[in-house]
Amino acid sequence: MRSWPEVTIPVxxxxGPGLRLHDSASDQVRPITAQGTATLYVCGITPYDATHLGHxxxxxxxxxxxRVLRDQGLDVRYVQNVTDVDDPLIERAQRDGIRWQDLAERETDLFRFDMEALRISPPDEYLGAVETMDLVVTAVERLLDSGQAYRLEDxxxxxxxxxxxxxxxxxxxxYDAQTMLELSAERGGDPDxxxxxxxxxPLLWKGKRDGDPSWPSSLGAGRPGWHIECAAIALEHLGEQIDIQGGGEDLRFPHHECSAAHAEAITGLVPFAGHYTHAGMIGYDGEKMSKSLGNLVKVSGLTRDGVEPMVIRLALLRGHYRDYREWTDDYLDASExxxxxxxxxxxxxxxxAAEATIATMRACLANDLDTDGAVEAVTRWANQRPAHNDSGLAVQAMEDAVDALLGIKL
Known part of the structure; x- marks a missing residue:
């Protein structure tokens, strides 16, 4: 699947100091211990109603x-999927009277456009579920062979x-068992x-149904479950253990729990990820912004209304990434x-002089992505008056640092 253009990042x-990042499994902020190359898997969109501000x-x-890892001299190997065949996508396409393939293609194109506008670095591998069927089938076969998976007898x-x-x-x-059951029912599982x-x-392979897309395989005609898709892609393209598995807080269970369980069952290696890192939800009108609720503020809608993408990016950097944040137009006004x-x-x-400010930015971002602290440091610098012995070199240094570390093009 085609990704979006690479972002040029100044050196x-x-x-700065090594990145310390929150890990949900230990509920601790711990160092990223990668050497040379850090491996990152971020779960991608199910392409309908893309891209809202929560995405x-x-x-x-x-x-x-x-950006922080690369600034520290590490390479990053980054993989992202697109769940371009799944029940919610199919249901939306049926509701709107279009082919599910056309809906997936349209919304994935919009997502690419929005990511490029916001200067988000593209993944090294960008893979749709429909192009990774063989990987999934092989993974499910291994789980069946080991006795960790079973076929329903219906x-x-x-x-x-x-x-x-x-x-x-x-x-x-x-989470405790009751919470997991409740979240499974809310988030695509079928506990009953x-x-x-x-x-x-969790479902690994859904057998063919009338009117439902399916693919021939050694498992019988069908299509993948949600969680095994990400496990199979990550294992193929990043290796048996990775440094960071990332996504929104709503993926913590069941998606990341189950995809980690699948990967660990296949390889026998624990943990699958050194860090399971989750971004907090964005709220609007008192509710989590989500497709199911329909209370979406979309990046494309804001840009159509004339909002500069760098203003949107800066607005989303305010507040800590793990916190629930209620979106209002005040964010945009303040960021502008x-x-x-x-x-x-x-x-x-x-x-x-820029050296002290850049050092502060690096220290803040290395501390579990304290973007508020980094933004405030740049604002303090911008409010200072130059002294007689200050240099024009500081201008370029700060412009490069804001671009490289915060992704804001000045």
């Missing part, structure tokens, strides 16, 4: 992770993962499906003023 002399905030979070051809074979199941989310061994067992201040500062012929 800023020096480096944008999540992918911005992991763009920031990449003739549907459905295959499920047996959570009872995983004595660590639940360690990623740290007859014939399952355990109500929490801040961006204007920064741009005025770098248009001066000379500017205050």
């Amino acid at each position: 800023v002399p020096g480096s 944008a905030a999540t992918y911005l979070t992991f763009d920031m992770v990449q 003739g549907t051809g459905d295959v499920y993962f047996d959570v009872a074979t995983d004595d660590r199941f639940g360690y990623v989310s740290r 499906r007859a014939g399952k061994r355990n109500r929490l067992d 003023r801040t961006l204007s201040l920064w741009r005025e500062a770098v248009r001066r012929p000379i500017a205050p």
Whole structure:
């Protein structure tokens, strides 16, 4: 699948402290221990109603992770999927009277456009579910062969993962059984499906249904479950263990819990990811912004209304990435003023020395992505008056640092 164009990121002399990032499995902010190359998998969109600000905030979070790691001298190997065949997508296409393939293509194109506008670094591998069927089939076969998966005996051809074979199941989310059951029912699971061994067992392969898209395979005609898709892609393109698995807080369970369980069952290696990192939700009118609620503020809608993408990016950098944030137009107004201040500062012929401000930015971002602290440091610098012995070199240094570390083009 085609990604979007690469973002040119300036190199800023020096480096900051190593990145410390929150891990949901331990509920601790811990160092990223990668050497040489850091591996990152971020779960992608199901392409309908793309791209709302909740999406944008999540992918911005992991763009920031990449920028900090690269500034520290690491390479980053980044993979992202697109769940371009799934029940919600098919249901939306049927509702709107269009082919599910056309809906997926249209919304994925819009997502690419929005990511490019926001200067989000593209993944090295950008893969749709429909182009990774062989990977999924092989993964499911391995789980069946090891006895960690089973077929339902109702003739549907459905295959499920047996959570009872995983004595660590639940360690990623740290939720109790009742909470997991409730979230499974809310987020695409089927805890009340007859014939399952355990109500929490997730679907690996959905057998062919009349009117439903399906693919021929050694498992029988059908299509992948949601969680095995990401496990299979990550294992193929990043290796048996990765440094960071990322996504929104709503993926903590069941998606990341189950995809980690699948990967660990296939490889026998624990943990699948050194960090399971989750971005908080963006709210609007008192509710989490989501497709199901329909309370979406879309990046494309804001840009059509004349809002500059850099204003949107800066607005999404305010507040901590793990916090729930209620979106209002005040975010845009404040960010527009801040961006204007920064741009005025770098248009001066000379500017205050930049070294201390850049060091503060690096320290803030290395501390679990304290973007508020980094933004405030730039604003303090922009409000300073140059002294007689200040240099024009500081102007370029700050312009490069704001671009490289925050992704804001001044």
